[in-house]
Amino acid sequence: MQFIDLAVQQRRIRSKIEANINTVLDHGKYIMGPEVGESERRLSAYAGVRHAITCSSGTDAILMALMAYNIGPGDAVLTTPFTFIATAEVISLLGATPVFVDIDPVTFNIDPVKLTDTIRNPKSEIRNLKGIIAVDLFGLPADYDRINAVAQEHGLFVIEDAAQSFGAEYHGRKACSLGDIACTSFFPAKPLGCYGDGGAVFTDDDDLAEKMLSIRIHGKGSHKYDNARVGINGRFDTIQAAILLAKLDIFPEEVEMRQKVAQIYTECIRASELELIPPAVPEGMKSVWAQYSILSKDEEHRTMIQDKLREPGIPTAIYYPIPLHLQPAFDYLGYKEGDFPISEAYSRRIFSIPMHPYLSKVEQERIVGAVGG
Numbered sequence: 001m002q003f004i005d006l007a008v009q010q011r012r013i014r015s016k017i018e019a020n021i022n023t024v025l026d027h028g029k030y031i032m033g034p035e036v037g038e039s040e041r042r043l044s045a046y047a048g049v050r051h052a053i054t055c056s057s058g059t060d061a062i063l064m065a066l067m068a069y070n071i072g073p074g075d076a077v078l079t080t081p082f083t084f085i086a087t088a089e090v091i092s093l094l095g096a097t098p099v100f101v102d103i104d105p106v107t108f109n110i111d112p113v114k115l116t117d118t119i120r121n122p123k124s125e126i127r128n129l130k131g132i133i134a135v136d137l138f139g140l141p142a143d144y145d146r147i148n149a150v151a152q153e154h155g156l157f158v159i160e161d162a163a164q165s166f167g168a169e170y171h172g173r174k175a176c177s178l179g180d181i182a183c184t185s186f187f188p189a190k191p192l193g194c195y196g197d198g199g200a201v202f203t204d205d206d207d208l209a210e211k212m213l214s215i216r217i218h219g220k221g222s223h224k225y226d227n228a229r230v231g232i233n234g235r236f237d238t239i240q241a242a243i244l245l246a247k248l249d250i251f252p253e254e255v256e257m258r259q260k261v262a263q264i265y266t267e268c269i270r271a272s273e274l275e276l277i278p279p280a281v282p283e284g285m286k287s288v289w290a291q292y293s294i295l296s297k298d299e300e301h302r303t304m305i306q307d308k309l310r311e312p313g314i315p316t317a318i319y320y321p322i323p324l325h326l327q328p329a330f331d332y333l334g335y336k337e338g339d340f341p342i343s344e345a346y347s348r349r350i351f352s353i354p355m356h357p358y359l360s361k362v363e364q365e366r367i368v369g370a371v372g373g
């Protein structure tokens with residue numbers, strides 16, 4: 001059994017993928033070919049955002065967003081320690097300081113109350129606070145009504161790290177439309193993936209869009225050899241765009257299939273006697289279920305469950321085993337164990353089970369059954 005089975009999906013759309021790739025081979029525009037613009041039009045229409053700008057990865061998407069705000073040495077950006085390294089890594093890469101804020105115990109996303117506490121803390125040494133990067137972890141949007149309100153009160157920007165949440169919804173709005181800029185990833189295992197690296201930024205702001213278009217291609221100005229600012233080589237490959245287009249055709253249907261799979265898991269877990277907490281989706285939100293992550297009682301309990309599942313060949317994964325404030329890469333920030341108790345406790349209790357749109361009910365029952373067996 002695969003943790004994320006991409007082969008079933010490929011069998012469904014293989015001929016379309018091959019046809020799209022053949023079109024690229026025929027026209028030969030491997031860099032910024034017509035498929036890139038076409039995928040941007042479709043992505044912006046889907047998310048309901050004025051501008052979608054594709055790029056080389058989800059990591060570069062966040063980098064481009066921060067660069068559009070001129071983030072650099074001396075600046076600070078708030079984010080969650082319970083995420084993939086990329087979210088905070090790019091803050092550091094630009095010479096700015098990531099400032100962590102613990103998560104909400106139900107949604108696993110940055111806690112808006114703790115966000116305010118961190119900003120208002122009279123003992124805080126944070127200077128030049130510029131913005132917030134909220135993460136839609138496991139495909140569930142963070143609480144943007146409250147996050148945007150905090151940001152507005154303190155004059156901060158909001159970047160939505162939607163690497164895991166393209167296709168999700170928040171009170172009638174689509175993920176990637178929920179902050180000032182949103183960033184997503186087309187890494188193969190994400191809900192909407194290509195067959196290599198890729199990503200996109202989204203914004204309704206014309207000025208920010210223009211900056212990110214420039215940053216994506218070496219800070220270009222009016223032509224290729226006019227460099228208005230320092231940028232990156234951040235383009236999305238034409239061949240990857242061709243693959244993405246084939247996947248976009250079936251994506252809305254796959255989002256619904258994911259709802260069904262998640263619902264069956266949750267029902268099976270609730271009906272069992274297992275001392276497990278299934279993931280919760282607050283009223284008015286739709287997760288795209290990048291991961292189906294469960295809380296066990298403690299680390300020992302988790303190890304026991306993983307062992308039980310390994311026996312019949314069912315893979316599990318831990319997102320994330322070490323919160324970012326305890327990663328060696330961020331030693332220099334001076335955080336210590338105990339600083340973010342929820343993230344720390346969850347890193348010992350959480351685990352994820354196989355999740356993709358094509359899981360059958362029979363497979364799911366086998367998985368939950370094996371946990372109890």
Ligand SMILES: *Cc1c(COP(=O)(O)O)cnc(C)c1O
Nearest residue numbers: 057058059084086087163185187
């Ligand atoms: C995957 C991921 C990224 C990075 O995306 P890449 O395309 O792999 O660079 C950033 N943030 C989060 C939360 C992710 O899950």
